[in-house]
Amino acid sequence: MKNRILTTIVSAVLITGLLSSCDLFDKVDDVSFTADIKKSFNVSGAGEGDYADQIVLDATSDSEINKYKEKITDIEVNKVTYRVSNYSGPDGATFDGQMLFDPSGGSASGSLGSVSISTVDLGAAATAGTEFELDLEQSEVDAIAAQLQDNNTVTATMDGTISAGPVSFTVEVVINAKVTADAL
16 A cells, blocks of 8 residues: 555656646757848938938848748847948938837837937948947837747838938848747
8 A cells, every 4th residue: 555655646746747847848949049130221312301211120031030930939139230331422421310110011100119320420330330239228129029029020210310412321220139939
Protein backbone atom coordinates (compact mmCIF):
# COMPACT_ATOMS: atom_id res chain seq x y z
CA MET A 1 0.00 0.00 0.00
CA LYS A 2 2.88 2.36 0.83
CA ASN A 3 4.37 1.72 -2.62
CA ARG A 4 1.08 2.58 -4.30
CA ILE A 5 0.75 5.89 -2.41
CA LEU A 6 4.40 6.74 -3.04
CA THR A 7 4.03 5.90 -6.75
CA THR A 8 0.90 8.06 -6.99
CA ILE A 9 2.62 11.02 -5.32
CA VAL A 10 5.73 10.74 -7.50
CA SER A 11 3.57 10.41 -10.63
CA ALA A 12 1.53 13.48 -9.65
CA VAL A 13 4.70 15.51 -9.10
CA LEU A 14 6.16 14.40 -12.44
CA ILE A 15 2.95 15.17 -14.34
CA THR A 16 2.71 18.59 -12.68
CA GLY A 17 6.33 19.31 -13.61
CA LEU A 18 5.80 18.26 -17.22
CA LEU A 19 2.64 20.31 -17.60
CA SER A 20 4.22 23.43 -16.12
CA SER A 21 7.23 23.10 -18.44
CA CYS A 22 5.09 22.99 -21.62
CA ASP A 23 5.70 26.72 -21.94
CA LEU A 24 9.42 26.00 -21.91
CA PHE A 25 9.03 23.41 -24.69
CA ASP A 26 6.88 25.84 -26.68
CA LYS A 27 9.71 28.40 -26.69
CA VAL A 28 12.40 25.91 -27.71
CA ASP A 29 11.57 26.28 -31.39
CA ASP A 30 11.38 30.10 -31.33
CA VAL A 31 13.74 32.03 -33.57
CA SER A 32 14.86 35.61 -32.83
CA PHE A 33 16.64 37.97 -35.18
CA THR A 34 17.23 41.67 -35.77
CA ALA A 35 15.83 43.29 -38.90
CA ASP A 36 15.82 46.73 -40.50
CA ILE A 37 12.49 47.87 -41.91
CA LYS A 38 13.35 50.61 -44.44
CA LYS A 39 11.57 53.04 -46.71
CA SER A 40 12.60 56.39 -48.21
CA PHE A 41 11.03 59.77 -48.79
CA ASN A 42 12.18 60.93 -52.22
CA VAL A 43 11.93 64.73 -52.38
CA SER A 44 12.29 66.10 -55.89
CA GLY A 45 12.41 69.80 -56.72
CA ALA A 46 10.64 70.99 -53.56
CA GLY A 47 10.51 74.73 -53.17
CA GLU A 48 10.91 76.92 -50.13
CA GLY A 49 8.00 76.57 -47.69
CA ASP A 50 5.74 73.86 -46.37
CA TYR A 51 6.47 70.24 -47.21
CA ALA A 52 4.62 67.04 -46.29
CA ASP A 53 4.79 63.49 -47.58
CA GLN A 54 3.92 59.98 -46.38
CA ILE A 55 5.53 56.57 -46.75
CA VAL A 56 4.41 53.13 -45.60
CA LEU A 57 7.05 51.04 -43.87
CA ASP A 58 6.25 47.38 -44.52
CA ALA A 59 7.91 44.84 -42.22
CA THR A 60 7.47 42.09 -44.82
CA SER A 61 9.82 43.96 -47.18
CA ASP A 62 12.57 42.37 -45.06
CA SER A 63 13.06 38.83 -46.41
CA GLU A 64 13.57 37.25 -42.97
CA ILE A 65 10.42 38.85 -41.54
CA ASN A 66 8.49 37.86 -44.67
CA LYS A 67 9.65 34.26 -44.19
CA TYR A 68 8.07 34.14 -40.70
CA LYS A 69 5.23 36.67 -41.16
CA GLU A 70 2.48 34.22 -40.18
CA LYS A 71 4.39 33.01 -37.13
CA ILE A 72 5.63 36.24 -35.52
CA THR A 73 5.02 36.23 -31.77
CA ASP A 74 6.76 39.49 -30.85
CA ILE A 75 8.32 42.60 -32.38
CA GLU A 76 10.40 44.96 -30.24
CA VAL A 77 11.54 48.23 -31.81
CA ASN A 78 15.14 48.98 -30.84
CA LYS A 79 15.37 52.37 -32.53
CA VAL A 80 13.99 54.49 -35.35
CA THR A 81 16.49 56.49 -37.42
CA TYR A 82 16.70 58.57 -40.55
CA ARG A 83 19.52 59.54 -42.90
CA VAL A 84 19.60 62.27 -45.57
CA SER A 85 21.34 61.51 -48.87
CA ASN A 86 21.50 62.57 -52.53
CA TYR A 87 21.10 66.28 -51.73
CA SER A 88 20.93 68.78 -54.55
CA GLY A 89 20.05 72.40 -53.89
CA PRO A 90 21.25 75.66 -52.36
CA ASP A 91 23.87 75.65 -49.61
CA GLY A 92 22.46 75.94 -46.11
CA ALA A 93 18.90 74.81 -46.96
CA THR A 94 17.29 73.29 -43.88
CA PHE A 95 14.29 71.19 -42.90
CA ASP A 96 12.45 71.95 -39.69
CA GLY A 97 9.38 69.95 -38.71
CA GLN A 98 8.27 66.60 -37.40
CA MET A 99 7.90 62.93 -38.20
CA LEU A 100 4.54 61.36 -37.37
CA PHE A 101 3.72 57.64 -37.11
CA ASP A 102 0.22 56.26 -37.70
CA PRO A 103 -1.50 53.02 -38.63
CA SER A 104 -1.45 52.46 -42.39
CA GLY A 105 -4.22 54.28 -44.18
CA GLY A 106 -4.68 56.64 -41.25
CA SER A 107 -4.44 60.40 -41.27
CA ALA A 108 -1.21 62.17 -40.33
CA SER A 109 -2.15 62.64 -36.69
CA GLY A 110 0.81 60.96 -34.99
CA SER A 111 -1.51 58.57 -33.14
CA LEU A 112 1.35 56.07 -32.71
CA GLY A 113 4.01 58.69 -32.07
CA SER A 114 5.52 61.96 -33.20
CA VAL A 115 8.90 63.58 -32.83
CA SER A 116 10.30 67.00 -33.73
CA ILE A 117 13.08 67.35 -36.27
CA SER A 118 14.92 70.57 -35.48
CA THR A 119 16.68 72.48 -38.24
CA VAL A 120 18.57 69.85 -40.19
CA ASP A 121 21.04 71.32 -42.70
CA LEU A 122 20.15 69.03 -45.61
CA GLY A 123 23.40 69.39 -47.56
CA ALA A 124 25.64 68.98 -44.52
CA ALA A 125 23.66 65.95 -43.28
CA ALA A 126 23.83 64.30 -46.71
CA THR A 127 27.55 64.96 -47.08
CA ALA A 128 28.33 63.64 -43.58
CA GLY A 129 26.02 60.62 -43.94
CA THR A 130 24.78 61.28 -40.42
CA GLU A 131 22.25 58.85 -39.01
CA PHE A 132 19.79 60.66 -36.74
CA GLU A 133 17.93 58.67 -34.07
CA LEU A 134 14.35 59.81 -33.44
CA ASP A 135 13.77 60.49 -29.75
CA LEU A 136 10.42 58.72 -29.32
CA GLU A 137 8.87 58.03 -25.92
CA GLN A 138 8.87 54.34 -24.87
CA SER A 139 5.07 54.22 -25.15
CA GLU A 140 5.37 55.43 -28.76
CA VAL A 141 8.05 52.86 -29.57
CA ASP A 142 5.78 50.16 -28.10
CA ALA A 143 2.79 51.41 -30.14
CA ILE A 144 4.83 51.29 -33.37
CA ALA A 145 6.01 47.75 -32.50
CA ALA A 146 2.44 46.61 -31.80
CA GLN A 147 1.26 48.08 -35.11
CA LEU A 148 4.02 46.25 -36.99
CA GLN A 149 3.25 43.00 -35.20
CA ASP A 150 -0.50 43.25 -35.84
CA ASN A 151 -0.53 44.67 -39.40
CA ASN A 152 3.08 44.48 -40.69
CA THR A 153 2.91 48.16 -41.71
CA VAL A 154 3.14 51.64 -40.24
CA THR A 155 2.78 55.01 -42.00
CA ALA A 156 5.41 57.70 -41.46
CA THR A 157 4.72 61.34 -42.37
CA MET A 158 7.43 63.96 -42.74
CA ASP A 159 5.82 67.36 -42.21
CA GLY A 160 7.54 70.72 -41.92
CA THR A 161 9.24 73.60 -43.67
CA ILE A 162 12.10 73.74 -46.14
CA SER A 163 14.08 77.00 -45.79
CA ALA A 164 15.21 77.37 -49.43
CA GLY A 165 14.63 75.68 -52.72
CA PRO A 166 14.39 74.08 -55.06
CA VAL A 167 15.87 71.04 -53.31
CA SER A 168 16.01 67.35 -54.04
CA PHE A 169 17.08 64.74 -51.51
CA THR A 170 16.28 61.33 -50.05
CA VAL A 171 15.39 60.62 -46.42
CA GLU A 172 15.71 56.93 -45.55
CA VAL A 173 13.72 55.94 -42.45
CA VAL A 174 14.83 52.74 -40.69
CA ILE A 175 13.02 50.89 -37.93
CA ASN A 176 15.50 48.52 -36.31
CA ALA A 177 13.59 45.73 -34.56
CA LYS A 178 14.08 42.45 -32.76
CA VAL A 179 11.64 39.89 -34.13
CA THR A 180 10.65 36.64 -32.44
CA ALA A 181 8.77 33.97 -34.34
CA ASP A 182 7.68 30.38 -33.90
CA ALA A 183 9.95 28.43 -36.25
CA LEU A 184 7.64 25.41 -36.53
